[in-house]
Amino acid sequence: MTARVLATLLFTEQPSMTMSDLxxxxxxxxxAISTAIKMLSSVGLVERQPAPGSRREHYRLRDDAWTVLYTNQNAVLAAMRRAAEAGLEATAADSLAGRRLAEMRDFYDFLLxxxxxxxxRWRAK
Incomplete structure (x- = not known):
């Protein structure tokens, strides 16, 4: 449902939509719509849009949605990196799990x- 709500907000020609519209x-x-809106809002893709004269909440896809999503994901990436580090502390480095966790940590270090x-670079484009 989250993907369907995202797609609807992406393709709509309306400036915003209510939960009822969706x-x-x-x-x-x-x-189901409420749950999807909460998830999309929590990662910064969707925001409330003021709608003068309407008592209902209106939502829209943020203008800078993709960069906000990537920026917000940094917290997720950092949490994944910390999880890998915690796993490494509890696992032998030369074990299969240790090698997997080291690769996970190194991957997230690289991304971060x-x-x-x-x-x-994207903003300068």
Whole structure:
């Protein structure tokens, strides 16, 4: 449902949509839409949009959604890196699990080092 809500907000020509709009268009329950909106909002893809004269909450895809998503994901990447480090402390380095965890840690170290420069290049585009 989250992907369907994201796709709907991505393709709509309306400046914003209410949960009811989304539920009607997707033929889904308000609860399913609400859950999807919460998830998309938590990662920075969707935001509330003021709608003068309306009592309902309106939502839209953020203008800078993709960079915000990537920036917010840095917290997830850092958590994954910490999890790998914690696993390494509890595992023998020469074990299969130790090698997997070291690769995981190194991968996230690489991503965390590269993402800021990538975002700067994107913004300069």
């Amino acid at each position: 539920a009607e268009q997707l033929r889904a329950s308000n609860g 080092a590269e993402i800021p420069a990538l975002l700067e």
